[in-house]
Amino acid sequence: MELFPYEEFRPYQREIYEKTYTTLLTGGTLLINAPTGLGKTAAVISAAAKYILETGGVVHYTVRTRTELEPPVRELANIMRRGVELDYVVIKSRQDMCCYQQLKKLDYLEFLAECNLLKSMDKCVYYPPRDVSIPLKNVSAYIKFLCTAYSCPYEYAKARLNRAKLIISTYYYILGREHIDLKDRAVIIDEAHSIFDAVIHLYTVKVSETDVKSAYREAKKYGFLEEASKIYALLTFIRKMSGVVDLGDLLGIVEDLDLENAIWEIIKKKTDEKINPYTPLILLRELKNALKSRIKYFSEIRGEDATKVLVLQPLDPTSLVKEKLKEAKSVIYISGTLPISLFSTTLGLIKYSHIDISFSEYIPRQNYLSIVDLGVTTKFTERSEDMYVKIAQRIADIINISPGGVLAVFPSYEVLKGVRKYLSISIPHWYEGSQEVDLHNLPDRFFIGAVARGRYAEGVEYVRDGKNLLSTVAVVGVPYPEPSPYLEKRVESLRPRLGEKAWNSVYLYYAIIAVRQAIGRLFRGPGDRGVLIFLDRRYAEPDIWSSLSDILSGSLIVNELGEAKENIIHFFTSVLKVAK
Ligand code: SF4
Incomplete structure (x- = not known):
């Protein structure tokens, strides 16, 4: 069954289409380096659609940024316009998909708290999501259509994540902190040259002096004095130190900082007061969880005076990528600027096939x-x-x-x-x-x-x-x-x-x-x-x-x-x- 949505293949497109299809079918790793403008997205998405329709397999197509979602969605729309029916879902960050424009201006954690508050109070008119069938054109039309149908696009997509056959998402849904079961599934990673930076970004934790100060004030205000004094120790540490800091010292400060109860109580009180329930204590919990996780971090304090920021960055993004993808049946890395040899060495890939269309070709x-x-x-x-x-x-x-x-x-x-x-x-x-x-x-x-x-x-x-x-x-x-x-x-x-x-x-x-x-x-x-x-x-x-x-x-x-x-x-x- 040919699902390629254009009259004919351009040079190299057929090779990409066929090799992608074979890798999806047999499993394994495929690296594709092919210049922009060659039409690799159309070739890869068509091969994925063919594989899904013929085998019932599941494919995740992931991109780094929200704007990069458009090309695969556009190509999928082209395929579906030919009468092909495919169970798909498009998902990116909850804030990007939210129907309330004014909530998009909030900081992400504040936004999450506000969204949860609206849902818990039955005040979000888009929640719970409704079951509608969507004509696929592009990402913004997809979101607009769902909002018009009073169905939260994010919740709609999330509810379908486990049953959709083709998931088009940002990297977060594959490479982020949350566990995802990729057993027997295929993963396509677009713009793969940037995967290490993307993973570093996803796992980096930044806590500013101002955040810690607000957390301290909030803990005091709501009567969590013991927690407040421990938070103050962290504040003093950030104020005194600069440059690279010892992870052991940092862990020593936050190790017995138990914030669960305080966070729960503060959110509850703020919800009762009908104000945004976000508390900066959430950020400190994130910091502690990162420090106690198995991920090896590098930590430093940047900036000066009141602008100091404590930054934790993962030391080995390659092992994070490997860990996340180890269960997948097949992984296909595609990019217009993928240095195949350097990339495979860095990632420690031993067995893989590749298509490398060089600049001079x-x-x-x-x-x-x-x-x-x-x-x-x-x-x-x-x-x-x-x-x-x-x-x-x-x-x-x-x-x-x-x-x-x-x-x-x-x-x-x-x-x-x-x-x-x-x-x-x-x-x-x-x-x-x-x-x-x-x-x-x-x-x-x-x-x-x-x-x-x-x-x-x-x-x-x-x-x-x-x-x-x-x-x-x-x-x-x-x-x-x-x-x-x-x-x-x-x-x-x-x-x-x-x-x-x-x-x-x-x-x-x-x-x-x-x-x-x-x-x-x-x-x-x-x-x-x-x-x-x-x-x-x-x-x-x-x-x-x-x-x-x-x-x-x-x-x-x-x-x-x-x-x-x-x-x-x-x-x-x-x-x-x-x-x-
Ligand atoms: S449920 Fe959806 S529409 Fe409602 S606030 Fe949350 S993200 Fe926005």
């Missing part, structure tokens, strides 16, 4: 000119004003000879600021962190100074009337994340398993993804053309070169960008001729 080599400049680096130990001047001169040259938009992606705000001082640009230009870029009104020629992993280097499109406005992407330095005690600890925790490769699994992994994301702003499909400039000699070193060889092979290697000036001008002239 998808984008014809004649469509781009790539240059590695050995004359500069942003290596931490070599950063200097002289180096920033050299980089600024190169960027100025790039802007002068580029016929379209230029995106320069810096490894950090620090480097961006350092270089920016020496740049004087006459065309419209923006710097991340200083000005908002009006993406809908970009002129023909412009410059954007972006930061790796920031909002202008990932996920955005620089297009007008379907045409990519960028002609050049310059990657300034290697976008390794800035070294931090947390990242160093993560390397340390991976070292027993990965040895020398542990550093690459943390630092190089992020850098490679950031480079590929930056390049993806210029190359959205095989029709795009442009120049890629790598301003750092480290691109010629083996680890980085081999991780980016599909892009870097055939690059001009120069000691100074000026040596490649004629090549760049020639490239743009011939590209413009072709375009005419």
Whole structure:
């Protein structure tokens, strides 16, 4: 049964469709790295639908963010429009799905308390959810339809979680703290390159000095004096300490902080008073539970004075991912920027199959000119004003000879600021962190100074009337994340398993993804053309070169960008001729 919702497969789509279907059927792990624009979501969702209809199996399709829910939902709607009936459910955070707009402005924990209060008092007109059948178009229409039918979309979806055959959700429902039984189920993880960051985000606990102060006041106000004095000890600890803190010390303070009774009583009293029953004691309970869990955490106190925040971050997101997915029958990781080898090493995958559609397979080599400049680096130990001047001169040259938009992606705000001082640009230009870029009104020629992993280097499109406005992407330095005690600890925790490769699994992994994301702003499909400039000699070193060889092979290697000036001008002239 063919469920693919389009006339014909585009290049590589059939391979993705068939391999996904086979993996769902036989079980196992499949890694798919395929560029954006190739249509992998349609291929994967169709294969999942075929598998469900033929075997009755269950598939979870998970995405990192709520906006990423749209593509799989849209493709499912396309399939169902052809008369296919599938028991599906779409679920994201309760607050996102809530029908009361005013509740969406509350902090999440306050929102939860308010929602529970409304439900317990029979004051939510959307609760309990009604059984309705929904025409599927997109996520917002799905939610709107349910709200119009007086059926809480979140409660509606939750009630169907265990019986639906296709669950399209955010990562939380698979990777979050709550236990989910994945036995005999299949999991598809979209945007899989970001899974480790997503897991870190899901398990991070942040408690500010203000939160602890409010918890202390509240415990006192409601007469829980013993609890209040223990909370005060935590407050003193946060005030006194800064930087990395010992988990043992922290646990010693919260270990006998029993808040269950106080939380229950305060919520009850507030409910009786008909006010939002949220209490900041809930946050402290979360902190204690995290510290007492089996998860290995790293803890530090950030900020100064009254803005101090205690942060707990999981040390080994890879083991959390493995633990969560160990029962699943099959797991399919898909992404447009998945470094297959680094990813599988980091995750400790031994047996897996993969589809790896490299950049050079998808984008014809004649469509781009790539240059590695050995004359500069942003290596931490070599950063200097002289180096920033050299980089600024190169960027100025790039802007002068580029016929379209230029995106320069810096490894950090620090480097961006350092270089920016020496740049004087006459065309419209923006710097991340200083000005908002009006993406809908970009002129023909412009410059954007972006930061790796920031909002202008990932996920955005620089297009007008379907045409990519960028002609050049310059990657300034290697976008390794800035070294931090947390990242160093993560390397340390991976070292027993990965040895020398542990550093690459943390630092190089992020850098490679950031480079590929930056390049993806210029190359959205095989029709795009442009120049890629790598301003750092480290691109010629083996680890980085081999991780980016599909892009870097055939690059001009120069000691100074000026040596490649004629090549760049020639490239743009011939590209413009072709375009005419
Ligand atoms: S039950 Fe649903 S609609 Fe009602 S407050 Fe909670 S989330 Fe909102």
